[in-house]
Amino acid sequence: MLLVLPLLLLFVVASGQSRKDLEEKREALDKQIRTTTALIDQARKEQRVTQEQVHLLQSQIAARQQLIRTMDGELRQVDQRIREDEETITALENDLKALKEEYARMVHFAYRNRSSYDRLSYLFAASDFQQAYKRGRYLSQIAEQRTRQVALIGETREAIEARMTGLVEQRAEKSKLLTDQVQENKKLDSDRKGQENALNGLKREEGRLKETQRKQESQRNDLDKAIRKAIEAELAKPKGSAGATATSKGGKLELTLTPEARELNADFEKNKGKLPWPVEKGVITSRYGKQNHPVLKGIVIENNGIDITTEKGAAVRALFRGEVSSVIVLPGAGKAVIVSHGAYRTVYSNLREVSVAKGQKVDTKQVLGTVITDDSNGSVAHVEVWRITADGLVNVDPALWIFRE
Numbered sequence: 001m002l003l004v005l006p007l008l009l010l011f012v013v014a015s016g017q018s019r020k021d022l023e024e025k026r027e028a029l030d031k032q033i034r035t036t037t038a039l040i041d042q043a044r045k046e047q048r049v050t051q052e053q054v055h056l057l058q059s060q061i062a063a064r065q066q067l068i069r070t071m072d073g074e075l076r077q078v079d080q081r082i083r084e085d086e087e088t089i090t091a092l093e094n095d096l097k098a099l100k101e102e103y104a105r106m107v108h109f110a111y112r113n114r115s116s117y118d119r120l121s122y123l124f125a126a127s128d129f130q131q132a133y134k135r136g137r138y139l140s141q142i143a144e145q146r147t148r149q150v151a152l153i154g155e156t157r158e159a160i161e162a163r164m165t166g167l168v169e170q171r172a173e174k175s176k177l178l179t180d181q182v183q184e185n186k187k188l189d190s191d192r193k194g195q196e197n198a199l200n201g202l203k204r205e206e207g208r209l210k211e212t213q214r215k216q217e218s219q220r221n222d223l224d225k226a227i228r229k230a231i232e233a234e235l236a237k238p239k240g241s242a243g244a245t246a247t248s249k250g251g252k253l254e255l256t257l258t259p260e261a262r263e264l265n266a267d268f269e270k271n272k273g274k275l276p277w278p279v280e281k282g283v284i285t286s287r288y289g290k291q292n293h294p295v296l297k298g299i300v301i302e303n304n305g306i307d308i309t310t311e312k313g314a315a316v317r318a319l320f321r322g323e324v325s326s327v328i329v330l331p332g333a334g335k336a337v338i339v340s341h342g343a344y345r346t347v348y349s350n351l352r353e354v355s356v357a358k359g360q361k362v363d364t365k366q367v368l369g370t371v372i373t374d375d376s377n378g379s380v381a382h383v384e385v386w387r388i389t390a391d392g393l394v395n396v397d398p399a400l401w402i403f404r405e
Contacts, residue, residue, distance in 0.1 A: 022074045029067040036060045036283045039309055039378075040194075051209070052309050052378045054202065054294045055285030057195040064188045071181045078174045085167045089160055096156045202295045209295055217301075219333040223349055224304060227386065228393055230326035230338055231345060235388070243323075244340065244388070252390045257342055265342020268320050275319040275402045276365050278348060278383050282310035285380070288397035304395045305347065305384030315367045316381050319346050319402065324360045324368075337368045346398075347384040 040056050202209060235246035235255075243261025246253050257265060286307035293299035318339055325345065326338040336349035339362060351369035356362060373379040385398045 019074075019077055022070055022077060026067060026070045026074065029063055029070060032063050032283065033060060033067065035281050036063065038281075039283060039311070042312070051202065051212070051294060052285055052380060054195065054198050055307075056283060056309055057191060057198060058294065059283050059285055061188065061191045061195065064184060064191060068181060068184050068188065071177055071184065075174060075177050075181070078170055078177065082167065082170045082174070085163050085170060089163045089167070092156055092160045092163065096153065096160065100153065199295060206296070213293065213296060213299060213301075219330065220302075220304070222330055222333065223328075223336060223347075223382075226328045226330060226336070227338065227345075227347055227384070230328060231386065231388070231393055234325050234340075244342065246388065253388065253392060254390070255343055255388050261340075261342045263342075264322060265344065268322075268341040268344050271320065272401050273403065276317070277308075277402055278317050278319060279308055279310040279314045279371070279381050280317075282308040282314070282381065284399060285309045288399060305382055306398045308381045308383065310371060310379050310381055312373045312379050314371050314379060314381065316348050316351060316369050316371055317365045317367055318348075318362045319364070319383070319385075319398075321361075321363050322346070324356050324358055324362060327354055327356070327358050334372045335369065339368070343388045345386040345388075347382075347386065349382045349384075350380055 036056055036059055040053065040060065235244060237245070243258035243264070245256045247256075248254075284306050286301070286303055288303055288306055290300050290302050293301055320339075320341055322339040322341040324337060325340040326336075328336040328338070328349075330336060330349070333350065335351045335354050336347060337351065337354055337356060339346045339348075348368050350372050352372040354369040356366075356368050362368070371379050371381045383398050385396050385401055387394055387396055
């Protein structure tokens with residue numbers, strides 16, 4: 001009897017963990033959508049329809065879709081908790097009925113043996129002293145059981161009332177979630193219309209877009225060459241810089257790190273997926289690797305890093321502590337900073353101004369410079385992560401290194 005009560009806490013803990021995860025995910029998505037919306041509104045106020053605005057709308061749509069899916073998960077959790085509450089209430093009501101029936105039998109027995117004479121007769125009717133003692137213990141146990149039964153009936157009633165209250169709260173939560181989800185679906189439709197309008201606007205400027213694309217591709221190639229040249233020059237020095245030197249043997253690179261650089265390298269690797277964002281507020285609008293151009297058909301963009309659309313004049317910060325190994329000036333494309341972390345290099349480009357110098361030690365989140373803002377792209381910080389391997393220099397996806405909210 002009352003097997004339900006010991007399991008109640010277990011149900012609450014098990015469902016609570018998943019519920020917390022969903023709520024935290026929804027909060028992070030809400031924050032991302034607010035940031036994206038602010039950046040889109042800023043572009044609209046400046047009456048700019050740019051490729052980055054299309055990227056922002058794509059990011060907004062993806063985040064909104066993920067938010068709606070998260071709400072679906074929350075609704076499933078609420079439905080599950082409602083079912084559990086209803087089943088628990090039914091089980092508790094059955095327990096309460098059984099407890100009352102058992103208590104009625106006890107009261108009936110006590111009524112039949114209510115007089116002292118009846119109790120004494122019951123005791124004296126024993127065949128020996130040992131049996132009389134057992135009968136006395138039995139009568140005492142019955143009295144104690146009645147007291148416990150009254151307490152159990154009270155506890156079960158309280159448990160039912162608590163579950164009923166919880167059921168009301170769960171249904172109210174479900175109703176609010178459904179309302180919020182309807183609103184998000186409406187906003188999603190609005191985002192899609194906004195994206196369609198932006199795309200239509202840009203398609204009318206195909207010539208300008210192609211010219212911008214050629215310019216950006218040329219700048220990406222120039223940046224790639226400059227990064228490789230800077231790192232190779234750094235490693236070729238007899239004493240190296242930032243604690244690293246490299247020699248070539250049999251077509252393979254042999255990297256030598258100072259003890260300090262080895263420790264820095266290990267710390268950098270340990271923090272993969274935990275590094276802070278390079279800007280305080282921003283949205284990834286172009287990811288690592290090959291991707292189709294958002295407007296021009298047949299054009300594939302190959303990105304060695306990630307592009308983060310941010311606020312006008314935003315500060316760009318170091319992902320991790322290290323040493324500035326190079327400051328590069330890219331004609332027509334601003335400046336770039338390379339920070340060394342043992343065998344790794346983080347690169348920050350599309351900077352208007354740089355506030356650090358070569359050889360300078362920098363801390364995590366230290367400002368390196370400010371992002372360029374232009375009419376064609378808005379404010380976009382470009383970040384890359386490179387690694388020195390035996391096969392040479394390779395770039396890796398920065399999104400795998402920064403913290404994902």
